[in-house]
Amino acid sequence: MEPLCPVQVWEEPPLAELALETAAGAAMLAYGGWLVGKNRFKLLPLWAAAFLSWFTLCKYLICTRCERHGQLCEFYGLGKYAARLFPAQPGRTLDAAGITAEAASAGTLYFLPLLASLGRPRDLLKYMPVLAAALLTQFLVSCRRCALTATTPWKAACPNYKLARRVFV
Numbered sequence: 001m002e003p004l005c006p007v008q009v010w011e012e013p014p015l016a017e018l019a020l021e022t023a024a025g026a027a028m029l030a031y032g033g034w035l036v037g038k039n040r041f042k043l044l045p046l047w048a049a050a051f052l053s054w055f056t057l058c059k060y061l062i063c064t065r066c067e068r069h070g071q072l073c074e075f076y077g078l079g080k081y082a083a084r085l086f087p088a089q090p091g092r093t094l095d096a097a098g099i100t101a102e103a104a105s106a107g108t109l110y111f112l113p114l115l116a117s118l119g120r121p122r123d124l125l126k127y128m129p130v131l132a133a134a135l136l137t138q139f140l141v142s143c144r145r146c147a148l149t150a151t152t153p154w155k156a157a158c159p160n161y162k163l164a165r166r167v168f169v
């Protein structure tokens, strides 16, 4: 993989930015989970499995191989949380298992509430801005800082990293 070219030295993101991003992400998870439970109760275990996987398996497969492991990183500060669960694996890189786990978990958490709300336009209309706010704050807080400061080579493969490089660098 090509070495990355950071344009800024990394430092912890301001707490206000992390708080805003976390509030938007938590609102999306809470409202999305509630919609799945209300509209398609049988799909709730799938949503719960994605939630559990994202907060455990994905932290193992991704965060332990990231330069921000153990730090209050730009992605909801989760580098600190990940370090409480798993030690760093500096010799390992992101692999197909990590990409698959992240895509399946995050995709389910983002989009299962949409699927569960099909045929219920009011629920869809309420969930869309909540999802958009979570994705937008993530792009402005996490992806922007990542594009400016990241050095871990596997981050170059992330589509959001590529987009944020074009927008912010």
Ligand code: SF4
Residues within 6 Å of the ligand: 062, 063, 064, 066, 067, 068, 069, 070, 073, 074, 075, 077, 078, 079, 080, 082
């Ligand atoms: S930047 Fe992303 S991959 Fe790295 S520790 Fe934070 S949440 Fe994990």
